[in-house]
Amino acid sequence: MSNVYEQRVNDFMAKVIAKNPSEVEFHQAVHEVVESIIPFIEENPQYKDAKILDRMVEPERVIMFRVPWLDDKGDVQVNRGFRIEMNSAIGPYKGGLRLHPTVNLGVLKFLAFEQVFKNSLTTLPMGGGKGGSDFDPKGKSDNEVMRFTQSFMSELFRHIGPNTDVPAGDIGVGGREIGFLFGQYKRLRNEFTGILTGKGMEWGGSLIRPEATGYGAVYFAQEMLNTRNDSMNGKIVAISGSGNVAQYATEKATEFGAKVVTLSDSSGYIYDPAGIDADKLAFVMELKNVRRGRIKEYADKYGVEFFAGQRPWGVKCDIAMPCATQNEVNEEEAKTLLANGCFVISEGANMPSSPEAIEVYQNAKILYGLGKAANAGGVAVSGLEMSQNSMRFNWTREEVDAKLQQIMKDIHSTCVKWGKDGDYIDYVKGANIGGFVKVADAMLAQGLV
Numbered sequence: 001m002s003n004v005y006e007q008r009v010n011d012f013m014a015k016v017i018a019k020n021p022s023e024v025e026f027h028q029a030v031h032e033v034v035e036s037i038i039p040f041i042e043e044n045p046q047y048k049d050a051k052i053l054d055r056m057v058e059p060e061r062v063i064m065f066r067v068p069w070l071d072d073k074g075d076v077q078v079n080r081g082f083r084i085e086m087n088s089a090i091g092p093y094k095g096g097l098r099l100h101p102t103v104n105l106g107v108l109k110f111l112a113f114e115q116v117f118k119n120s121l122t123t124l125p126m127g128g129g130k131g132g133s134d135f136d137p138k139g140k141s142d143n144e145v146m147r148f149t150q151s152f153m154s155e156l157f158r159h160i161g162p163n164t165d166v167p168a169g170d171i172g173v174g175g176r177e178i179g180f181l182f183g184q185y186k187r188l189r190n191e192f193t194g195i196l197t198g199k200g201m202e203w204g205g206s207l208i209r210p211e212a213t214g215y216g217a218v219y220f221a222q223e224m225l226n227t228r229n230d231s232m233n234g235k236i237v238a239i240s241g242s243g244n245v246a247q248y249a250t251e252k253a254t255e256f257g258a259k260v261v262t263l264s265d266s267s268g269y270i271y272d273p274a275g276i277d278a279d280k281l282a283f284v285m286e287l288k289n290v291r292r293g294r295i296k297e298y299a300d301k302y303g304v305e306f307f308a309g310q311r312p313w314g315v316k317c318d319i320a321m322p323c324a325t326q327n328e329v330n331e332e333e334a335k336t337l338l339a340n341g342c343f344v345i346s347e348g349a350n351m352p353s354s355p356e357a358i359e360v361y362q363n364a365k366i367l368y369g370l371g372k373a374a375n376a377g378g379v380a381v382s383g384l385e386m387s388q389n390s391m392r393f394n395w396t397r398e399e400v401d402a403k404l405q406q407i408m409k410d411i412h413s414t415c416v417k418w419g420k421d422g423d424y425i426d427y428v429k430g431a432n433i434g435g436f437v438k439v440a441d442a443m444l445a446q447g448l449v
């Protein structure tokens with residue numbers, strides 16, 4: 001980047017940091033985007049004159065609220081709830097809810113900001129939002145989770161709606177939580193409408209939504225490999241996490257002939273050099289989704305190694321798929337991955353690579369599919385769930401999967417269109433500019449809002 005652009009980026013970031021002190025994840029997400037966008041808007045002054053970027057880093061609305069609930073002992077607990085309504089230029093706010101003790105305003109603003117670009121890339125009419133709470137679902141009973149989610153929805157319901165804001169799942173929010181949230185909304189409003197996605201099949205859900213993020217991240221990896229006349233077949237894959245995204249990334253990668261050798265949770269990772277086949281994955285799904293146990297049990301059951309307190313990036317692999325959380329790959333780990341032969345990164349998680357790690361990938365010109373492109377399959381199928389709810393109709397598994405595959409191909413093409421530089425495809429630049437243009441043009445058309 002030229003010195004002039006670098007100065008502009010630094011000036012812009014200084015304002016963002018001064019205005020949003022201590023929101024370090026938000027600064028990181030904005031910095032990555034403005035590095036791509038500032039050179040672009042210098043050449044496209046209509047965006048610069050209308051201060052589109054200054055407007056995009058300011059949420060349209062932030063809702064913060066008290067969530068009191070009773071635990072099983074009868075004691076009062078108090079958590080903080082949030083919904084960040086970031087941008088509605090191209091559709092209703094759309095994005096997940098995260099329940100994790102690390103949730104705070106800065107984390108959710110980073111996620112909501114990323115979501116604006118990601119949703120634009122899907123080609124579907126969805127704005128960007130994110131929400132959640134610092135509630136920790138770990139170790140809580142079903143009844144405690146229900147009481148918490150009912151209290152959370154007792155405030156959130158007045159801010160959402162099928163044409164206003166449509167939340168979904170994220171870390172700590174799966175089918176169980178969406179069910180409780182939906183039930184409470186219906187009770188409060190006396191309305192059966194598509195105000196959440198990720199719903200159960202019996203009550204307005206879409207086939208393939210649970211699978212969509214993980215499958216989509218594998219489809220995106222496959223698209224990247226296609227550009228080098230290569231494929232997933234025969235590749236060794238390291239995956240982090242063992243939740244929704246990691247599980248279905250494992251399933252699809254295995255179906256495509258790859259061998260997935262790691263999974264993890266916040267306690268450590270398992271390394272299974274023989275590969276996590278369908279039977280072993282069924283065990284993981286029961287362990288994580290029903291018994292809500294720890295991944296270490298996999299090592300005990302299958303006699304493989306468990307590495308306590310470590311992340312899986314030291315193993316030999318061709319493809320790495322971080323599917324747990326933000327900043328879970330640092331510079332050293334990125335270097336280790338590359339030294340061990342890894343040449344494809346497809347991010348199921350949001351912002352899992354640190355800025356220094358991204359620099360390592362980019363300098364080495366490996367295939368780096370960043371989260372807002374690679375993991376957009378989840379929200380894309382959420383968009384398809386909204387369409388099906390509006391039509392009061394359901395597509396088949398094959399129909400939804402075909403649409404998901406086409407969307408991932410289209411996202412890849414958008415990244416190539418805006419990010420191709422000679423033989424190299426800069427997916428960061430491609431996804432950021434590709435996501436930006438549609439939202440920015442809509443904002444220009446809608447006047448000063």
Ligand code: NDP
Pocket residue numbers: 100102169170171172173174213241242243244245246264265266267323324325326348349350375376378379
């Ligand atoms: P889940 O709650 O189903 O699983 C999360 C997994 O990540 C668990 O294995 C969890 O381990 C691990 N994890 C979470 N936080 C940490 C942490 N701080 N350190 C180490 N491990 C951690 O969530 P999802 O699979 O839905 O989400 C995973 C990632 O994918 C997130 O970044 C999310 O934003 C992103 N994403 C999700 C989409 C979706 O549709 N669900 C769509 C697009 C992106 P443990 O159980 O020990 O906490």
Ligand code: 2IT
Pocket residue numbers: 094095096097115118166167168169170197350375376378379380382
């Ligand atoms: O980060 C994400 O894209 C999600 N958690 C999914 C959002 C959604 O609305 O399906």
